């Protein structure tokens with residue numbers, strides 16, 4: 362039985378020697394996870410669109426004295442399969458292995474009834490939240506396979522586990538994310554050293570939450586750095602035996 366996250370606390374060097382790619386690293390939960398991974402000794406590969414924010418995060422990580430991160434500017438809404446093949450190719454030339462992959466970048470899309478959801482928004486949300494996750498995972502599997510114990514974490518949501526009115530494409534994309542996690546976990550669990558799990562953050566004070574609930578006082582919810590324990594746990598060897606689990610951080 363793996364140690365439960367509530368009974369576990371990471372050492373300062375918990376993730377040292379590991380390389381972890383984080384999508385949506387520039388802000389919110391992805392930024393906090395990247396800082397936590399680096400703070401525990403991991404080399405972090407920071408992927409998202411906003412280069413200025415990624416550079417500021419790079420500086421913050423270097424100032425911590427953590428391993429030097431790398432910046433991977435990429436727009437997941439526009440990236441083609443060839444772009445993911447090229448990214449995986451250049452990472453394979455630079456790295457002997459990849460120990461962790463946190464799928465965190467997501468679009469919220471329209472908060473409207475399905476009847477009024479724009480088709481273009483639906484496509485964008487599926488592209489970023491589902492298709493990009495599939496292509497990035499598929500192209501990085503060979504590098505993840507080189508790690509002694511690799512972890513893929515998909516970021517879910519409460520509305521991806523029970524459908525809710527007006528959450529449209531976002532909710533459906535999170536159901537698909539859970540499905541991708543389960544299928545991959547079943548395929549890889551018995552035959553490889555790669556584990557695959559999903560994590561629902563719960564309500565967290567980020568730009569996405571503030572945009573979904575504009576009338577809610579932002580301080581109602583915890584900050585990303587206050588809830589980041591499970592993200593570290595899932596990338597650490599403490600969770601090495603955990604596969605196919607739909608976890609919740611709160």
Ligand SMILES: NC(=O)c1ccc[n+]([C@@H]2O[C@H](COP(=O)([O-])OP(=O)(O)OC[C@H]3O[C@@H](n4cnc5c(N)ncnc54)[C@H](OP(=O)(O)O)[C@@H]3O)[C@@H](O)[C@H]2O)c1
Pocket residue numbers: 384385386387388389390391408409410411412414435436437438439464465466467468489516517518519561562563564565566567568569570
């Ligand atoms: N906050 C919550 O209450 C909550 C609750 C449940 C689930 N979640 C999930 O938690 C994860 C993180 O959410 P968050 O609240 O931290 O969101 P956020 O503050 O809006 O941050 C989203 C991140 O995704 C990146 N991103 C968006 N579109 C992208 C694209 N086309 N290409 C590359 N990167 C892109 C953004 O960076 P750039 O703008 O630099 O590209 C940003 O770093 C998401 O999967 C979300 O669904 C959040």
